Amino acid sequence: MADEVERDYDVDALETRPRGRPFMGSAAAEVVPVRLDPELKEAVESRAEREQTTTSEIIREALRKVPRLRLTTRPLDTWSGRIFG
Secondary structure, eight states: HHHHHHHHHOHHHHHTOOOOOOOOSOOOOOOOOOOHHHHHHHHHHHHHHHTTTHHHHHHHHHHOOTTTOOOOOBEEETTTOBOOO
């Protein structure tokens, strides 16, 4: 049975496939938990649903628009392909 499976798949390609999530900028992203009041959470979720995206993406986009935050690189949002900065 294993021989039959190996005939149908390129085993070498499967073994060399990168693992994990793609980078979101210059390196692997870090999870940062935040607390939101119920009204803000509902607003973020509602906007994410309207824009057919994730709540995380809405929050990242908002943080990138804060004038005092200076990014050293122009991050590429790998989920949408947009360049921010």
